[in-house]
Amino acid sequence: MYLAKVMGTIVASQKYPKFQGMKLLLIQPYVSADKALVPQGSSIVAVDCVTCGVGDLVMFTQGSSARMTECTKDSPVDAVIIGIVDSVEVNGKALKNP
Amino acid sequence: MYLAKVMGTIVASQKYPKFQGMKLLLIQPYVSADKALVPQGSSIVAVDCVTCGVGDLVMFTQGSSARMTECTKDSPVDAVIIGIVDSVEVNGKALKNP
Amino acid sequence: MYLAKVMGTIVASQKYPKFQGMKLLLIQPYVSADKALVPQGSSIVAVDCVTCGVGDLVMFTQGSSARMTECTKDSPVDAVIIGIVDSVEVNGKALKNP
Amino acid sequence: MYLAKVMGTIVASQKYPKFQGMKLLLIQPYVSADKALVPQGSSIVAVDCVTCGVGDLVMFTQGSSARMTECTKDSPVDAVIIGIVDSVEVNGKALKNP
Amino acid sequence: MYLAKVMGTIVASQKYPKFQGMKLLLIQPYVSADKALVPQGSSIVAVDCVTCGVGDLVMFTQGSSARMTECTKDSPVDAVIIGIVDSVEVNGKALKNP
Numbered sequence: 448m449y450l451a452k453v454m455g456t457i458v459a460s461q462k463y464p465k466f467q468g469m470k471l472l473l474i475q476p477y478v479s480a481d482k483a484l485v486p487q488g489s490s491i492v493a494v495d496c497v498t499c500g501v502g503d504l505v506m507f508t509q510g511s512s513a514r515m516t517e518c519t520k521d522s523p524v525d526a527v528i529i530g531i532v533d534s535v536e537v538n539g540k541a542l543k544n545p
Numbered sequence: 546m547y548l549a550k551v552m553g554t555i556v557a558s559q560k561y562p563k564f565q566g567m568k569l570l571l572i573q574p575y576v577s578a579d580k581a582l583v584p585q586g587s588s589i590v591a592v593d594c595v596t597c598g599v600g601d602l603v604m605f606t607q608g609s610s611a612r613m614t615e616c617t618k619d620s621p622v623d624a625v626i627i628g629i630v631d632s633v634e635v636n637g638k639a640l641k642n643p
Numbered sequence: 644m645y646l647a648k649v650m651g652t653i654v655a656s657q658k659y660p661k662f663q664g665m666k667l668l669l670i671q672p673y674v675s676a677d678k679a680l681v682p683q684g685s686s687i688v689a690v691d692c693v694t695c696g697v698g699d700l701v702m703f704t705q706g707s708s709a710r711m712t713e714c715t716k717d718s719p720v721d722a723v724i725i726g727i728v729d730s731v732e733v734n735g736k737a738l739k740n741p
Numbered sequence: 742m743y744l745a746k747v748m749g750t751i752v753a754s755q756k757y758p759k760f761q762g763m764k765l766l767l768i769q770p771y772v773s774a775d776k777a778l779v780p781q782g783s784s785i786v787a788v789d790c791v792t793c794g795v796g797d798l799v800m801f802t803q804g805s806s807a808r809m810t811e812c813t814k815d816s817p818v819d820a821v822i823i824g825i826v827d828s829v830e831v832n833g834k835a836l837k838n839p
Numbered sequence: 840m841y842l843a844k845v846m847g848t849i850v851a852s853q854k855y856p857k858f859q860g861m862k863l864l865l866i867q868p869y870v871s872a873d874k875a876l877v878p879q880g881s882s883i884v885a886v887d888c889v890t891c892g893v894g895d896l897v898m899f900t901q902g903s904s905a906r907m908t909e910c911t912k913d914s915p916v917d918a919v920i921i922g923i924v925d926s927v928e929v930n931g932k933a934l935k936n937p
Binding site for chain 5: 650651652653654655656657658659661662667669671685686687688689697706707709710717718719720721722
Binding site: 457471 | 640
């Protein structure tokens with residue numbers, strides 16, 4: 448899994464039927480570097496399975512494992528948010544939530 | 546999933562039989578950066594499952610999840626377009642459709 | 644899928660038995676950039692399922708989807724060539740075959 | 742698999758139910774370069790299946806294979822730590838544990 | 840599949856049980872560039888299925904396909920060596936074995 452920050456929302460009226468009712472969020476991956484969390488890599492569209500919102504620090508799962516939740520099962524989904532992160536602790540110190 | 550813009554079409558007369566009748570599009574991934582959508586990463590050949598056209602902003606799915614649609618089931622397909630994006634909203638503001 | 648050009652051949656006498664009889668080709672991924680097809684990314688060893696040859700512009704599939712052809716089924720193969728590309732058209736104009 | 746160093750821990754109270762009881766660690770991939778192990782690439786959140794701790798040099802598995810352990814089976818997990826590395830030997834010489 | 844050179848060995852006494860008896864090798868991916876094979880990308884830990892040794896030029900498979908061999912079946916393995924490369928020929932000329 449990777450860490451990410453929820454940046455925004457996606458509206459798509461014309462989509463594959465299995466996506467009806469799924470909440471699609473735009474997320475920006477974050478990594479730990481120099482004792483801080485910093486944005487890195489490409490923004491991703493992920494399905495929300497944990498009722499998160501814009502600004503939340505989350506964890507997401509990619510690939511076939513993204514279909515292992517109730518809300519994404521058997522769907523053409525390759526990225527799903529599976530947790531809201533309370534804190535990331537490195538060397539006994541909590542990293543600042545970006 | 547990632548965002549992408551449909552750039553063009555692929556013609557391939559000699560191909561694996563399962564691809565007969567599939568519409569193959571060339572798409573360019575786009576990411577959110579500095580409150581705009583900008584092209585990033587390698588162009589990809591994806592199967593169209595939502596009847597989109599050149600110039601459309603779309604979402605696509607990769608990997609084994611790309612086989613989870615009716616039109617790509619059991620096929621050697623690793624990228625499928627699963628939605629046409631109406632709008633991407635970041636911090637309460639719609640990003641300009643590129 | 645990605646576009647690629649067939650660059651050469653691989654000879655490997657000591658290999659996992661399932662590879663006996665498979666044609667292994669070295670391919671170089673190509674992407675669309677500035678209205679041309681240009682090489683990008685790492686060269687890959689792919690199984691040929693469409694009887695292509697050195698110099699051909701092809702499409703290839705990666706990951707578990709690469710096992711969805713008759714010639715790669717149940718094999719430890721993660722890249723397969725699934726079509727020979729006749730033309731790539733961007734904005735109504737055919738890109739030059741590199 | 743890749744080598745990584747365990748950097749810290751993740752606390753997430755609101756998460757997909759299957760993650761209850763899983764130990765989530767932040768790991769930094771390491772690669773061999775110039776006869777040393779050096780950090781490279783993005784930090785990852787992985788499930789611990791081998792009872793490791795912060796500072797350990799470990800190996801981790803990604804993708805669908807990350808679900809092939811007892812503790813991650815059928816879960817939306819795409820990264821799992823599967824071993825603690827005692828030594829990495831290159832050209833008959835052990836690389837220094839970073 | 841990708842080409843790689845076997846660089847060294849990994850010793851891990853504490854590991855997921857399925858790895859008992861598997862030979863773990865550190866490999867460095869190689870790509871074809873300017874008519875030569877050159878190292879590129881991150882070093883990887885792969886399971887050896889073809890009895891290769893340090894210094895050998897090999898091919899390896901990643902992802903779920905890495906579980907399609909007898910020695911990696913149902914194991915949390917995402918990289919396996921599936922052949923020892925005798926020669927790579929580009930434009931009718933063998934590339935020098937690095």
